[in-house]
Every structure is written in C-alpha cells, then in structure tokens.
Amino acid sequence: MKILAKIILSVALVGPLVVHADAPSPAPSESQLVEHGSYINKDGVRVHSPAHTRDGEQPAGASAQCHDGSYSFSRDHQGTCSHHGGVSRWLD
Numbered sequence: 001m002k003i004l005a006k007i008i009l010s011v012a013l014v015g016p017l018v019v020h021a022d023a024p025s026p027a028p029s030e031s032q033l034v035e036h037g038s039y040i041n042k043d044g045v046r047v048h049s050p051a052h053t054r055d056g057e058q059p060a061g062a063s064a065q066c067h068d069g070s071y072s073f074s075r076d077h078q079g080t081c082s083h084h085g086g087v088s089r090w091l092d
Helices: 002-017
Strands: 038-040 046-048 064-066 085-088
Touching: none
Parallel strands: none
Antiparallel strands: 038 046, 064 085
16 A cells, blocks of 8 residues: 555656647648648657648648748747748748
8 A cells, every 4th residue: 555655656746747749730742832841849849840732722830931931830929031032921
C-alpha cells in the first residue's frame, strides 16, 4: 500500500510539470504549392517555408499571407514573411 501511495504522490507532483506542445497545423497539400522547402523554427519544429499556391487559394495550415502573395505556415508571429515583404494579412 505504501508503494502505491508513493507512485500516486510522485505522479501528482510530476504530472503538472509535463509541457504539452500545441497540436501541429494541418500539412498543406504539396501538389497545391509551387515551392516545397522547409525550415526548423525556434522551437525545433520543421515548418513548411512560405509558398505560392498554383490556384491562388489559401492552403491548409497557412497562418498568414505575405505581401508577395505567398502563404506562410509559421507558428509564431515574429519573423513571419520576413523575406517575403512582410505580412499582408493574418489568417489565424
């Protein structure tokens, strides 16, 4: 019984310290995009680089549209569209 109590207590103390990452954004359809690069963001997560779409429609997972017409998939606002003329509009 003492062992079970210790396990429960340790889970109760450590459980709140576990950090849960945000759910990943849906991946864009590569066939819809013109560019196909990616980068590792500041959180160590691989993110699709800004890309133009073949049909001009907003792709799944896009968070912003850049001034050059490309769509960004950035998870953070800082630096989004920095090499694409800045953010034209936020989509999230």
